[in-house]
Amino acid sequence: MTALTLALSKGRILEDSSALLAAVGIAPVGDASRLLRLPTEDPDVELLVIRPTDVPTYVEYGAADLGIVGKDILLEHGGEALYEPLDMGIARCRLALATRRDSPLLRGLDAAGSRRLRVATKYPEMAKRHFSARGQQVEIIKLYGSMELAPLVGLADLIVDLVATGNTLRANGLVEIETIVESSARLVVNKAAMKMKHAAISALLERFTRAIADA
Ligand code: PRP
DSSP: OOOOEEEEEEHHHHHTHHHHHHTTTTTSSSTTOOOOOEEEESEEEEEEOHHHGGHHHHHTTTSEEEEEHHHHHHHHHHHHTTTEEOOOSSOOOEEEEEEEEGGGGOOOGGGGSEEEEEEEEEEEEHHHHHHTTTOOEEEEEEESSSHHHHHHSSSSEEEEEEESSSSSHHHEEEEEEEEEEEEEEEEEEHHHHHHHHHHHHHHHHHHHHHHHHHH
């Protein structure tokens, strides 16, 4: 059999995909919360457990044949170099625009007048696209985490961040203004591997398709 390497996003996707990986027959063997590279129940499939933002890069360069990564990350990265054959239906969330619950911007972004709004986000490309599509000039402030803090301490007027249950926004006195895009975990495949390892990848995709349908 052809050996396959699957890059898995650590964090929420790793947690949410464990039942699916078991149903597909590729549950990790070993401690996936510590090991970066580990075998699975299937001797022909190994897992890499890496930061979500690195998954498209590993798959694009062929260091992994396949990957499981959020649509949010693919949109931010620009996922054109990858095949995206399956929506796994897990780790559902949305990329949303939010502000303080006492913000005048809740009446409309025009409330800022001619002042250029500051938007804090881990998704600068998505934020830029969103505001340029509506013809609004904003200043994007790139952050690496805890975006919810930025409007509370005057670093930004708005944030663009992932929302799942909405609990984090609520706990920090923020409210959602609008959804920018819906996201869920996607299975992605390296384009060259899809040709060179076609039989093995097709068989694995079929196992995933069946497991997702049964989930
Ligand atoms: C995401 C996001 C929010 C939170 C939203 O962070 O940045 O902070 O989840 O989830 P909720 O709507 O269910 O409260 P995550 O936990 O993925 O970690 P991160 O801060 O490293 O992105």
